[in-house]
Amino acid sequence: MSYAVTDSITMLRRDLKKILRYPTSAIFVVGFPLIFLLLFVYVFGGALGTSVANLGNGSTDYVDYILPGLVVMTAATGSLGTSSSVNVDMTEGIIARFRTMAIFRPSILIARVVSSMIQTLTSMALVIGVALLMGFRPHAGLAEWITAVGLLALVTFALTWMGVAFGVAAKTLDAASNAPFPLIMLPFVGSGIVPTESMPNGVRQFAEYQPFTPIIETLRGLLMGTPIGHNGVIAIAWCVGLSIVGFLWARKNFNRDRTQ
Numbered sequence: 001m002s003y004a005v006t007d008s009i010t011m012l013r014r015d016l017k018k019i020l021r022y023p024t025s026a027i028f029v030v031g032f033p034l035i036f037l038l039l040f041v042y043v044f045g046g047a048l049g050t051s052v053a054n055l056g057n058g059s060t061d062y063v064d065y066i067l068p069g070l071v072v073m074t075a076a077t078g079s080l081g082t083s084s085s086v087n088v089d090m091t092e093g094i095i096a097r098f099r100t101m102a103i104f105r106p107s108i109l110i111a112r113v114v115s116s117m118i119q120t121l122t123s124m125a126l127v128i129g130v131a132l133l134m135g136f137r138p139h140a141g142l143a144e145w146i147t148a149v150g151l152l153a154l155v156t157f158a159l160t161w162m163g164v165a166f167g168v169a170a171k172t173l174d175a176a177s178n179a180p181f182p183l184i185m186l187p188f189v190g191s192g193i194v195p196t197e198s199m200p201n202g203v204r205q206f207a208e209y210q211p212f213t214p215i216i217e218t219l220r221g222l223l224m225g226t227p228i229g230h231n232g233v234i235a236i237a238w239c240v241g242l243s244i245v246g247f248l249w250a251r252k253n254f255n256r257d258r259t260q
Contacts, residue, residue: 007104011111018085019119025081030123032184033074034130040066040193041134048194064138067131068219069192071124072212075156076183078120079163086112086167087176109164109250116160117153124152139225148222151235155215158239159183161246168253186212191220211238 019026040048041063049062089095089108098108128136140148163180170176189206190196190213196204207213214234221228 004104004107007107008110008114011103011107012114015085015111015115016118019115025085026119026123029074029078029081029120030126032077033070033123033127036073037063037066037070037127037131037134040070061135061137063131063134063136064224065220066193067128067136068223069187069190069212069216070131071127071152072155072216072219073184073187073192074124074127075120075152075159076180076187076212078116078123078156079159079166079183080177080180081119082112082116082160082163083167083170083176083180084173085116086164087170087173090168091171091173109254112164113157113160116163117156120156120160121153124156138223140223144222144225148219151215151219151222151239154236154239154243158242158246161243161250163246165246165249165253168250186210187216190216192216211242214238 045062045066049065095108099105162183166179167176170179187193189203190210191207192212196207196213199207214231215238217226217231218228218235220226221231
């Protein structure tokens with residue numbers, strides 16, 4: 001166990017140094033949601049805000065409605081950077097070299113997940129900070145904030161494992177970079193931008209039953225004091241399910257690559 005912890009810390013230090021030396025992916029993780037935040041609030045907010053003004057979220061400001069969706073999108077964007085970074089390591093030979101060394105092999109993936117979570121959660125904090133400057137006014141108390149942070153950590157954990165799985169499974173960097181894009185776009189086809197009630201049948205049904213809608217609605221309820229209902233349980237179930245799928249998929253491909 002001591003070797004496992006020591007090797008995981010060593011690999012984590014390597015990944016964090018890599019982020020600092022090559023901050024492009026970190027800038028993308030925070031920059032992409034910020035661009036959409038500015039675009040939708042200052043360009044489309046006047047028109048879209050009318051469709052959410054009577055939802056009972058405690059505010060008529062569109063930024064209050066859209067922020068939970070964009071924060072979740074930040075986690076999805078982080079999975080893209082994770083997928084690309086993992087694939088670079090897998091295809092450029094460094095992982096093959098690590099496997100010849102006497103190290104705890106799972107530490108490679110564990111460190112990647114932890115470093116990506118640190119990067120993504122930091123990006124989420126920056127997005128929320130910018131939103132506060134733009135007029136975001138949450139109604140959450142201390143307990144709600146702690147619960148919201150826990151939910152965001154769980155979402156980030158799940159999507160990070162999916163990003164690791166994409167990166168390990170992809171044969172090229174282009175494939176690894178493109179695979180997580182559906183995760184980034186799903187909040188748009190949900191309740192992240194506009195209420196699902198405003199969508200036509202078919203699209204509305206998809207939006208209501210895809211994984212990001214209950215996650216966004218739970219986060220919105222925690223921050224703005226709107227009803228959560230069963231969304232909290234469904235959100236946790238989706239996060240746990242995605243985490244298991246991502247972990248098993250990543251482990252399978254990582255071990256299979258090792259035997260080749």
